[in-house]
Amino acid sequence: MANSLINVIDLEQQLQQQSPQKIIKYALTEFENIAISFSGAEDVVLIEMARNYRPDISVFCLDTGRLHPETYRYIEKVRKHYGIPIEVISPDGEAVRKLVTEKGLFSFYQDDHKECCGIRKIEPLRKKLAEVDAWITGQRKDQSPTRAAIPVIQNDTLFARTNSTLTKFNPLANWTSKEVWDYIRMCEIPYNELHDQGYISIGCEPCTRPVGPNQHEREGRWWWEEATKKECGLHVDNT
16 A cells, blocks of 8 residues: 555656646556546546547446436436446435435435535445546646645545555546637537526536626535535545
8 A cells, every 4th residue: 555655646746737637648558447437517528538548438426316307317318429428326216215305305404514515425426436546637726725635646545445445536626617618619529408597517406506707616516515515425525
């Protein structure tokens, strides 16, 4: 493990200034058992880039059961556009039923979102990541204060299997939202129609709303909570 940590630190220094394409190429070259986590605009950019190196790249998304109808249509649009299977992962039904029965459908407005996200996102993701050696995400440093220091490659200690390592790649870490959207328009990549309605960062329907002029993109997520708490837990260990 010590050697692995040292290697990742060294690689981070080498890859930090590389383009997203080169980071993805490195990831796909080094890891056969790797997958892209897909949910939004950044992630479809990753798919567009990755298919140049591996047309059959593995892609998965989390269906929390609370997504917007537009998001479900978007998942299907991306599947058809690239002609690739997208593994749709759902939460444990019994755990969801227990939460809803005991606390109702909107407990997160009172308790905070962590319990609901834990059931609908974290545990399903944990099970999926137990099947791979590495994964690729669309995180960017400028998305929120909690992501300001994310590296382009890291040891994912949060989701790693026991006595094993899990490598996490964040190829778009140094890109801005403008760079993402410039790439989407240049390559004519499909995007979620909610973006045309003022949504920027899109999650579950009850926890996402459009943002106004000059508002930060993450202000539309869990708007009733402090900015430093606007993570669902998928990327909580960003340092």
